[in-house]
Amino acid sequence: MDVNLKKVIDERTSRRKYLKTEIEPSTAEALQNYIQEISGKSNLKMQLILNDETVFKGFRKSYGMFSGVRNYITLVGKANDDLQMEKLGYYGEQVVLYATALGLGTCWVGGTFDRTSCKAELSAGESVICVIAVGNVKERMSTKEEFIYTMIHRKAKELEQLYISDTPIPDWFREGMEAVKKAPSAVNRQPVKLTYKENEVTAFVEDIKNQGVALDLGIAKLHFELGAGGGVWDFGNFGKFVRK
Numbered sequence: 001m002d003v004n005l006k007k008v009i010d011e012r013t014s015r016r017k018y019l020k021t022e023i024e025p026s027t028a029e030a031l032q033n034y035i036q037e038i039s040g041k042s043n044l045k046m047q048l049i050l051n052d053e054t055v056f057k058g059f060r061k062s063y064g065m066f067s068g069v070r071n072y073i074t075l076v077g078k079a080n081d082d083l084q085m086e087k088l089g090y091y092g093e094q095v096v097l098y099a100t101a102l103g104l105g106t107c108w109v110g111g112t113f114d115r116t117s118c119k120a121e122l123s124a125g126e127s128v129i130c131v132i133a134v135g136n137v138k139e140r141m142s143t144k145e146e147f148i149y150t151m152i153h154r155k156a157k158e159l160e161q162l163y164i165s166d167t168p169i170p171d172w173f174r175e176g177m178e179a180v181k182k183a184p185s186a187v188n189r190q191p192v193k194l195t196y197k198e199n200e201v202t203a204f205v206e207d208i209k210n211q212g213v214a215l216d217l218g219i220a221k222l223h224f225e226l227g228a229g230g231g232v233w234d235f236g237n238f239g240k241f242v243r244k
């Protein structure tokens with residue numbers, strides 16, 4: 001299925017309550033094919049695990065944040081590689097938006113799951129960096145989901161806090177920033193800042209050594225690229241964006 005990932009940015013929000021129904025076979029197949037395509041293109045290891053409730057089951061594993069999770073995507077990597085973390089964010093978010101376009105709920109999960117019972121296939125030196133919960137959800141959020149959303153979004157940043165520029169910004173940059181504002185980030189800390197100077201755009205975070213922050217950088221870069229109407233990023237902290 002061909003999808004316009006930019007269009008689904010507005011529809012995506014982290015979902016934490018999933019229905020117990022299986023993902024439709026044709027939908028699961030489309031998602032599986034897309035994950036394979038992205039993994040091949042990026043040389044990253046992502047796997048869709050269907051019908052395995054063990055990694056989120058029980059209050060202890062998810063701190064009561066999630067319910068009904070039975071499918072997830074594992075993001076696997078080797079420790080201490082900032083660029084790889086950023087790439088997992090960039091490409092993982094493509095998968096998140098694709099799943100959203102298929103009508104599925106998603107949530108990036110860095111902490112509240114049981115890493116040890118994860119069904120990822122690991123080679124020597126590899127570990128599960130994080131997972132993306134995925135599955136069928138009700139169209140409307142449950143009261144508890146809304147409560148968690150409101151709590152985490154209380155300190156959401158204004159657009160102007162997310163970029164630095166000495167001059168007025170062009171529309172394409174603003175549209176890119178609107179998409180960055182809607183990007184998921186761990187505990188919604190929105191750590192990524194962009195700079196605009198004479199048509200040159202860069203993105204940076206203060207704490208690139210923090211794995212979660214490096215993931216957030218990749219996610220924000222993808223959102224900017226989609227919002228700005230296309231272009232190419234250099235990976236790395238302070239990487240440059242070249243507009244299409």
Ligand SMILES: Cc1cc2nc3c(=O)[nH]c(=O)nc-3n(C[C@H](O)[C@H](O)[C@H](O)COP(=O)(O)O)c2cc1C
Nearest residue numbers: 013014108109110111112152184185186187188215
């Ligand atoms: C790298 C990463 C890790 C995350 N880990 C968790 C987690 O462990 N538990 C959780 O409930 N949400 C987690 N989230 C979801 C964020 O809380 C959520 O993206 C943020 O609050 C913004 O909300 P939104 O995604 O609904 O726009 C994570 C998000 C990212 C990007």
